[in-house]
Amino acid sequence: xxxxxxxxxxxxxxxxxxxxxxxxxxxxxxxxxxxxxxxxxxxxxxxxxxxxxxxxxxxxxxxxxxxxxxxxxxxxxxxxxxxxxxxxxxxxxxxxxxxxxxxxxxxxxxxxxxxxxxxxxxxxxxxxxxxxxxxxxxxxxxxxxxxxxxxxxxxxxxxxxxxxxxxxxxxxxxxxxxxxxxxxxxxxxxxxxxxxxxxxxxxxxxxxxxxxxxxxxxxxxxxxxxxxxxxxxxxxxxxxxxxxxxxxxxxxxxxxxxxxxxxxxxxxxxxxxxxxxxxxxxxxxxxxxxxxxxxxxxxxxxxxxxxxxxxxxxxxxxxxxxxxxxxxxxxxxxxxxxxxxxxxxxxxxxxxxxxxxxxxxxxxxxxxxxxxxxxxxxxxxxxxxxxxxxxxxxxxxxxxxxxxxxxxxxxxxxxxxxxxxxxxxxxxxxxxxxxxxxxxxxxxxxxxxxxxxxxxxxxxxxxx
Amino acid sequence: xxxxxxxxxxxxxxxxxxxxxxxxxxxxxxxxxxxxxxxxxxxxxxxxxxxxxxxxxxxxxxxxxxxxxxxxxxxxxxxxxxxxxxxxxxxxxxxxxxxxxxxxxxxxxxxxxxxxxxxxxxxxxxxxxxxxxxxxxxxxxxxxxxxxxxxxxxxxxxxxxxxxxxxxxxxxxxxxxxxxxxxxxxxxxxxxxxxxxxxxxxxxxxxxxxxxxxxxxxxxxxxxxxxxxxxxxxxxxxxxxxxxxxxxxxxxxxxxxxxxxxxxxxxxxxxxxxxxxxxxxxxxxxxxxxxxxxxxxxxxxxxxxxxxxxxxxxxxxxxxxxxxxxxxxxxxxxxxxxxxxxxxxxxxxxxxxxxxxxxxxxxxxxxxxxxxxxxxxxxxxxxxxxxxxxxxxxxxxxxxxxxxxxxxxxxxxxxxxxx
Numbered sequence: 001x002x003x004x005x006x007x008x009x010x011x012x013x014x015x016x017x018x019x020x021x022x023x024x025x026x027x028x029x030x031x032x033x034x035x036x037x038x039x040x041x042x043x044x045x046x047x048x049x050x051x052x053x054x055x056x057x058x059x060x061x062x063x064x065x066x067x068x069x070x071x072x073x074x075x076x077x078x079x080x081x082x083x084x085x086x087x088x089x090x091x092x093x094x095x096x097x098x099x100x101x102x103x104x105x106x107x108x109x110x111x112x113x114x115x116x117x118x119x120x121x122x123x124x125x126x127x128x129x130x131x132x133x134x135x136x137x138x139x140x141x142x143x144x145x146x147x148x149x150x151x152x153x154x155x156x157x158x159x160x161x162x163x164x165x166x167x168x169x170x171x172x173x174x175x176x177x178x179x180x181x182x183x184x185x186x187x188x189x190x191x192x193x194x195x196x197x198x199x200x201x202x203x204x205x206x207x208x209x210x211x212x213x214x215x216x217x218x219x220x221x222x223x224x225x226x227x228x229x230x231x232x233x234x235x236x237x238x239x240x241x242x243x244x245x246x247x248x249x250x251x252x253x254x255x256x257x258x259x260x261x262x263x264x265x266x267x268x269x270x271x272x273x274x275x276x277x278x279x280x281x282x283x284x285x286x287x288x289x290x291x292x293x294x295x296x297x298x299x300x301x302x303x304x305x306x307x308x309x310x311x312x313x314x315x316x317x318x319x320x321x322x323x324x325x326x327x328x329x330x331x332x333x334x335x336x337x338x339x340x341x342x343x344x345x346x347x348x349x350x351x352x353x354x355x356x357x358x359x360x361x362x363x364x365x366x367x368x369x370x371x372x373x374x375x376x377x378x379x380x381x382x383x384x385x386x387x388x389x390x391x392x393x394x395x396x397x398x399x400x401x402x403x404x405x406x407x408x409x410x411x412x413x414x415x416x417x418x419x420x421x422x423x424x425x426x427x428x429x430x431x432x433x434x435x436x437x438x439x440x441x442x443x444x445x446x447x448x449x450x451x452x453x454x455x456x457x458x459x460x461x462x463x464x
Numbered sequence: 465x466x467x468x469x470x471x472x473x474x475x476x477x478x479x480x481x482x483x484x485x486x487x488x489x490x491x492x493x494x495x496x497x498x499x500x501x502x503x504x505x506x507x508x509x510x511x512x513x514x515x516x517x518x519x520x521x522x523x524x525x526x527x528x529x530x531x532x533x534x535x536x537x538x539x540x541x542x543x544x545x546x547x548x549x550x551x552x553x554x555x556x557x558x559x560x561x562x563x564x565x566x567x568x569x570x571x572x573x574x575x576x577x578x579x580x581x582x583x584x585x586x587x588x589x590x591x592x593x594x595x596x597x598x599x600x601x602x603x604x605x606x607x608x609x610x611x612x613x614x615x616x617x618x619x620x621x622x623x624x625x626x627x628x629x630x631x632x633x634x635x636x637x638x639x640x641x642x643x644x645x646x647x648x649x650x651x652x653x654x655x656x657x658x659x660x661x662x663x664x665x666x667x668x669x670x671x672x673x674x675x676x677x678x679x680x681x682x683x684x685x686x687x688x689x690x691x692x693x694x695x696x697x698x699x700x701x702x703x704x705x706x707x708x709x710x711x712x713x714x715x716x717x718x719x720x721x722x723x724x725x726x727x728x729x730x731x732x733x734x735x736x737x738x739x740x741x742x743x744x745x746x747x748x749x750x751x752x753x754x755x756x757x758x759x760x761x762x763x764x765x766x767x768x769x770x771x772x773x774x775x776x777x778x779x780x781x782x783x784x785x786x787x788x789x790x791x792x793x794x795x796x797x798x799x800x801x802x803x804x805x806x807x808x809x810x811x812x813x814x815x816x817x818x819x820x821x822x823x824x825x826x827x828x829x830x831x832x833x834x835x836x837x838x839x840x841x842x843x844x845x846x847x848x849x850x851x852x853x854x855x856x857x858x859x860x861x862x863x864x865x866x867x868x869x870x871x872x873x874x875x876x877x878x879x880x881x882x883x
Contacts, residue, residue: 181766281757285756285759331730360856365674382649383570393793394588405656408668411713413722414718416717419762421762
C-alpha cells in the first residue's frame with residue numbers, strides 16, 4: 001500500500017467522542033494513526049475513504065480499500081443508529097461541533113441547506129456512477145429518510161434542551177441566591193442550549209441571523225429571542241421548566257406591573273402564574289429571613305438601620321369598620337459591612353471605654369486647627385466650583401483650577417456591603433421598648449428574640 | 465446601629481435603659497446607638513431655613529428669594545412646625561440660592577460698583593488667562609467666610625461709616641447674607657463629603673455642627689453630636705472608631721460620588737414598601753406586605769437591574785440632564801447686587817470694598833430680622849459646660865441616658881412622635 005502523507009488531525013480533550021478532523025491548536029494535534037486507535041463506535045473500519053479538512057481523499061493506515069459498498073453502507077447505517085444518530089448528517093453535525101471551527105461549520109451547513117447534497121446524488125445517479133440501490137442507501141444514510149426523521153432530529157434536540165439544567169433552576173424550590181441571579185445571562189443560556197441541542201439551536205439561530213452580512217445589528221439580540229422562544233416552548237411542554245419566564249414575571253412584579261398583564265404573559269408562555277409567583281416570593285422571603293437569623297449567633301458586627309414608616313390609609317366612603325387612618329410601622333435593615341471594613345468582633349468592655357469619660361474636655365468639642373485649615377480648603381474649592389459653573393453658563397473657558405475638596409479619610413467604594421432587610425413591624429405607641437424590640441428581630445446570642453418561637457419568626461414582632 | 469429620625473437614636477437608648485434591669489441576655493448590651501447622617505442633614509437644612517426665613521419685605525431672606533423665583537413658600541417650609549416640608553425640594557432651592565450668592569460675590573469682587581451680572585462674562589474672560597487671579601479671588605472670599613467668630617466684627621469694621629439707625633440695619637442685612645453663605649457652605653461641604661464617602665471630612669464637619677446645635681432648640685442633635693464627638697475622641701476603641709468611619713455612609717453601586725447615608729438607604733426602603741402597599745389594607749395583605757414583600761425590596765432591585773442589563777435596556781443609570789440652574793441663579797444674584805447688600809460689608813481687602821457706592825444709590829429695603837450666628841451662639845452655650853458635665857456624668861456612670869430628666873425625656877419623645 002502506498003503510504004500517503006498522514007493528515008494532522010485534532011482531538012479535543014473535552015469532546016465526548018473524538019473529532020474527525022480540524023487542526024485547531026498545534027499543541028492538541030494528533031496523527032491519524034493515533035486517532036484510528038481511539039475510533040468512535042460508529043467508525044467503520046471497512047469504510048476506506050476519509051477526507052481531510054481540505055476535502056482531499058485520504059486513506060487511513062490499516063484500512064482496506066476493498067469490499068462490498070452496499071454491505072459497508074448497511075453496516076455504517078446500523079452503527080449510526082446504534083450510536084444514537086439518525087443519519088450521517090446528524091453525526092457529522094454532531095462531530096462538527098467538536099471538531100470544526102465556526103466557519104467550517106457554517107460552510108458545511110450551507111452545503112447541506114443549499115441542496116448541493118441532493119444535486120450531488122442526482123448527478124451521480126445520472127452519470128450511473130452509483131447503482132440505484134447504492135444511491136438510495138447512501139441517500140438514506142447521508143440524508144434523513146423522510147420528513148419524520150427530520151422532525152425527530154429536532155424533537156430529540158428539543159427534549160435534551162428542555163431537560164437541560166439551565167432551564168430548570170427552580171426558584172420556587174430553591175431559595176434565590178446571588179448565584180441564581182448571576183446565572184441569568186442570555187448569552188450563557190444560549191451557549192448551554194447550543195451544547196444540549198445543536199441542530200435545533202442552529203435552525204432557530206439561522207432565522208435571526210442578519211441577511212446582510214455587513215449588518216451591524218447586535219448578535220445578542222438574536223440570541224435573546226432564540227432563548228425566549230425555546231423557553232416559551234419548553235414551558236408549554238412542562239410547567240416546571242420555567243426559569244426564564246419566572247425571572248421575567250419577577251421583573252414585572254418588581255416593577256409594579258398589575259396582575260392582569262402578568263396573566264396574559266403567562267398565557268403566551270413568557271411568564272408564570274400568579275400562584276407560582278407567590279410561591280417563589282414566599283421562598284425568597286424565607287431565605288431572606290434565614291439570612292437575617294444567621295446574623296444573630298455570628299460575631300459579625302452588624303449595623304441596624306430603621307425608621308418610621310407612616311402612611312395614610314384612606315377610604316373613599318367611610319363606614320363603621322372602614323375608616324381612614326394612619327398606619328404606623330417601623331421599617332429597617334441590617335447591614336453587614338464587607339470583611340475588609342469590619343473587625344472580627346467587638347467587646348463592650350474593651351471597645352466601649354466608659355472610664356475614659358473623665359478625659360472629656362471642652363476642647364474636644366471645638367474644631368481643631370487642622371479642621372480649620374481643611375474647612376478653608378473646602379470653602380475655597382466651593383467658590384472655585386461656583387466660578388466654574390458660572391463660567392460654563394457664560395461660555396467662558398477657564399484654566400485648570402484646583403477646585404477639588406481635600407481628601408482626608410476616603411472609603412473604598414468598590415466593596416459593597418450586604419443588606420438584610422427586616423420584616424417591617426407595626427409600631428407600638430407608648431412603649432419604645434416594645435417598639436425597639438419589634439424593630440430588632442433577633443437576640444444576639446440565639447438569633448431569635450424568643451428561642452421558643454424559632455418556627456414562627458413573625459409572631460413575636462406583633463407585640464401590642 | 466443607626467436610626468433615622470433624631471428621636472429614634474434616643475428611643476434605642478431609652479429601650480436599653482429600660483431593659484437594663486432584665487436578665488443579662490435581654491439587656492441589649494450588644495447595641496450602640498448612633499444617629500443617621502441623612503436626617504442630620506435634614507436637621508441642619510431645617511436650621512438654615514429657620515434662621516434665614518425672614519419676610520418678603522426683607523432685603524435678604526429666603527422668603528424674598530422664594531418670591532423672586534416664583535416658589536410657593538407653603539410647599540417648602542412649614543412655618544407652624546418650623547420644619548422643611550420636602551427635603552429634596554428645599555435642598556434644590558437652597559442650592560440655587562447659595563449659588564446665586566456666590567455668583568454675586570464673585571461679580572462684586574471683580575466689579576464692586578456693578579449692580580448687574582452684565583460685565584461678569586468680560587471679567588471672567590480677562591481672569592481666565594491666569595488661574596492665579598481666580599485662586600486669589602477664592603482665597604480672599606474664603607477668608608471672609610471662614611472667620612467663624614468675626615463676621616459681626618467684620619461688618620462693623622467694613623460697614624457704613626455713619627452710626628445712624630439705617631447703617632445699623634445695613635450691617636445687619638450684610639451680616640445675615642454673610643452668615644447664610646457661611647452656613648450654606650458648611651452644609652454643602654458636608655453634603656459633598658457624604659457623596660464622596662470621605663469620613664474624615666464628615667468628622668471635620670461634625671466638629672463644627674456640634675457647636676452649632678448647642679445654640680439651637682434642637683436638643684436631641686445637640687446631645688447626639690456631642691456624644692458622637694466624645695465617642696470618636698475618647699470612648700470608642702480604635703477599631704470601633706474605624707468601624708464607624710468606614711461604614712457611616714455606603715456606596716450601593718461602587719461609583720465615585722455615589723455614597724449615601726445609611727438612613728437615606730432606609731428612606732429608599734420606606735418608599736419602596738409604600739409603593740407596594742395595596743389600595744385595600746386588610747389583615748391578609750398587611751401580613752403579606754410586612755413578612756414577605758418588605759423582605760425582598762433589595763432582591764427586587766437586583767432582579768430589575770440584572771434583567772434590564774441583560775436586555776440591554778438602559779433604564780438604570782439613565783439620568784436625564786437636569787435643567788441648568790443658571791436661569792434661576794441670574795435672578796438671585798441681582799437681588800444682592802441691586803440691593804447693594806455687599807456694598808455695606810465686604811472684606812478687609814480693598815478690592816472688596818464698595819467705596820461710597822451706596823451713597824450714590826437709593827436706599828434698598830433692609831432686613832427686619834437678625835439671623836443667629838449659630839457658631840458664635842453655640843460656642844457661648846458650650847462655654848457654660850453644662851452639657852459637657854451631663855455627658856461626662858452619664859457616660860462615666862454607665863447611664864445610657866446620661867442624666868436626662870424624666871420630664872424632659874417624655875417631652876422630647878412626644879415632640880419626636882409628633883414630628
